[in-house]
Amino acid sequence: MTNKIIVITGATGTGKTTVSDYLKTYYRVPQVITHTTRPARKGEVNGKDYYFETDRSFFDNHYLENVVYSGYHYGSSYEGLEIGWQRNPLVSIVLDTKGAVTYEQQLGEQVVVLYLTVSNHTNLVNRLKKRGDDTEMVQKRIASEEYQRDLQLPQELKGKAHVILNDHWENARKQIDVIMQELTNSVANQ
Numbered sequence: 001m002t003n004k005i006i007v008i009t010g011a012t013g014t015g016k017t018t019v020s021d022y023l024k025t026y027y028r029v030p031q032v033i034t035h036t037t038r039p040a041r042k043g044e045v046n047g048k049d050y051y052f053e054t055d056r057s058f059f060d061n062h063y064l065e066n067v068v069y070s071g072y073h074y075g076s077s078y079e080g081l082e083i084g085w086q087r088n089p090l091v092s093i094v095l096d097t098k099g100a101v102t103y104e105q106q107l108g109e110q111v112v113v114l115y116l117t118v119s120n121h122t123n124l125v126n127r128l129k130k131r132g133d134d135t136e137m138v139q140k141r142i143a144s145e146e147y148q149r150d151l152q153l154p155q156e157l158k159g160k161a162h163v164i165l166n167d168h169w170e171n172a173r174k175q176i177d178v179i180m181q182e183l184t185n186s187v188a189n190q
């Protein structure tokens with residue numbers, strides 16, 4: 001069976017991690033763990049949420065792509081992807097939109113992109129505060145050009161990504177279930 005990857009993308013707070021956790025719990029889809037130099041949030045665990053790196057150790061890995069997001073390095077390694085595919089032929093990964101475009105261009109047919117969005121962007125700040133994010137980090141993130149960029153579906157993904165409106169989780173979940181049904185059928189028929 002061909003290995004596939006569900007790339008979950010969208011602006012901060014739109015629910016990418018929530019979707020990834022849902023796929024893990026209900027569809028047994030493992031998440032590819034990526035690397036970052038950002039400090040861990042309360043409750044985040046090294047090797048589960050991220051591989052937390054220093055500015056120096058970050059560049060010891062072999063990246064399919066890496067980006068700077070709101071002042072920190074983030075990258076997805078070939079090693080991380082292989083570990084995921086050894087566990088299951090269908091895996092997921094959470095990326096900013098720049099990374100999602102790179103994945104789509106590099107892996108083509110193997111990639112299924114989910115782009116998350118909300119109707120009112122101001123709600124996103126409240127979600128981040130409610131999540132317990134540091135207020136200064138939230139301000140910095142909202143002021144970043146990466147945040148503004150990720151609010152729109154990139155041109156390169158138009159007509160390719162599934163757009164998921166996540167104003168209400170129950171509705172978003174139903175949309176994801178339909179996509180997962182199609183995906184598991186197509187994988188079974190290969």
Ligand SMILES: Nc1ncnc2c1ncn2[C@@H]1O[C@H](COP(=O)(O)OP(=O)(O)OP(=O)(O)O)[C@@H](O)[C@H]1O
Pocket residue numbers: 010011012013014015016017018019127128130131166167168169170
């Ligand atoms: N539909 C929803 N309605 C309200 N809150 C939600 C919804 N979906 C997710 N959340 C909550 O919003 C917060 C942000 O969600 P999540 O961490 O999944 O976003 P994210 O896109 O991964 O963010 P980031 O890119 O900043 O890591 C979480 O506390 C999550 O529980």
Ligand SMILES: Nc1nc2c(ncn2[C@@H]2O[C@H](COP(=O)(O)O)[C@@H](O)[C@H]2O)c(=O)[nH]1
Pocket residue numbers: 009010011012016034035036038065066067069074075076094095096097098099100
């Ligand atoms: N292009 C990549 N983007 C990544 C990677 N790992 C995470 N991310 C994205 O970065 C922002 C910020 O993440 P956060 O955990 O600090 O909120 C978010 O959009 C993630 O999806 C990666 O390896 N490459």
